[in-house]
Amino acid sequence: GGLRVHVSPVRIAGAPAALAAFEDLSALEQAEAIRRDFVANVSHELRTPLTALIGFIETLKGPARDDAAARDRFLAVMDSEAGRMMRLINDLLSLSRVQAEERRRPSQTVAAGDILQRAVLAQSALAAAAGVTLVLEAGAGECRVQGDPDQLMQVFVNLIENAVKYGGAGREVRLTVSPIAREPVLKGPAVQIAVIDRGEGIDPIHLPRLTERFYRVDTHRSRSKGGTGLGLAIVKHIVARHRGRLRIESEIGKGSTFSVILPTVEG
Numbered sequence: 001g002g003l004r005v006h007v008s009p010v011r012i013a014g015a016p017a018a019l020a021a022f023e024d025l026s027a028l029e030q031a032e033a034i035r036r037d038f039v040a041n042v043s044h045e046l047r048t049p050l051t052a053l054i055g056f057i058e059t060l061k062g063p064a065r066d067d068a069a070a071r072d073r074f075l076a077v078m079d080s081e082a083g084r085m086m087r088l089i090n091d092l093l094s095l096s097r098v099q100a101e102e103r104r105r106p107s108q109t110v111a112a113g114d115i116l117q118r119a120v121l122a123q124s125a126l127a128a129a130a131g132v133t134l135v136l137e138a139g140a141g142e143c144r145v146q147g148d149p150d151q152l153m154q155v156f157v158n159l160i161e162n163a164v165k166y167g168g169a170g171r172e173v174r175l176t177v178s179p180i181a182r183e184p185v186l187k188g189p190a191v192q193i194a195v196i197d198r199g200e201g202i203d204p205i206h207l208p209r210l211t212e213r214f215y216r217v218d219t220h221r222s223r224s225k226g227g228t229g230l231g232l233a234i235v236k237h238i239v240a241r242h243r244g245r246l247r248i249e250s251e252i253g254k255g256s257t258f259s260v261i262l263p264t265v266e267g
């Protein structure tokens with residue numbers, strides 16, 4: 001037992017934790033190896049649904065040609081496989097856009113609690129369908145951050161989506177907003193937004209790699225729930241752009257808490 005904590009560094013440079021596997025390579029070779037690895041992953045992730053689609057098309061052209069019931073069944077599967085490809089491509093585009101902007105600080109000032117509230121509203125139907133209750137515990141007052149509202153919305157939506165997916169049906173997902181007078185690593189005032197689930201939790205060995213692109217604890221499970229394996233990578237890069245921190249705490253059998261800590265501004 002015991003609570004396990006993984007704290008990401010304030011700034012996440014281009015190189016992910018997978019670097020450990022490429023320790024004996026030069027920086028340039030490492031970057032190239034990571035890029036190759038990513039391209040191989042993307043190709044594999046796209047080929048899986050495409051292979052299914054091609055298979056079903058062949059069957060519909062041949063053996064199942066005159067079988068109306070089979071046709072409906074196959075079309076439903078093709079629909080879901082095409083949907084998976086679309087989600088993957090959308091997430092890839094999000095990720096590349098976020099990475100391209102990572103060095104540019106957001107110029108707007110926004111209320112973190114308002115954005116969280118919008119994200120909760122946006123996800124409430126999905127949560128209800130999964131039998132999960134979203135409980136927003138307000139009371140943070142006006143914690144304002146220098147941020148990109150669409151990107152912060154995406155952070156909270158991704159974390160809520162995961163909490164709903166992996167948090168267990170019939171349970172609550174709690175969302176809290178807490179001001180921090182002086183955050184020790186950010187060395188200034190901050191706001192902590194936590195997404196707390198009472199799901200199965202995550203084995204501590206996975207925590208350091210959880211935000212890597214395509215890293216999943218259980219690939220089959222993630223796929224069956226419509227996951228692309230990119231959600232937390234997108235979260236990590238957005239949080240880095242906002243000079244914030246992502247903290248993941250989890251205990252097997254008890255649940256997980258994903259906290260986003262963002263520096264706040266006056267006014």
Ligand code: ADP
Pocket residue numbers: 162163166167197199200201202210211215216217218222223226227228229230231232233256
């Ligand atoms: P996915 O699309 O697979 O959900 P993410 O990048 O969002 O991809 O998450 C990576 C992996 O982290 C997931 O596949 C899952 O194994 C694990 N994970 C994320 N959030 C949670 C959570 N709240 N509880 C348990 N496991 C989680």
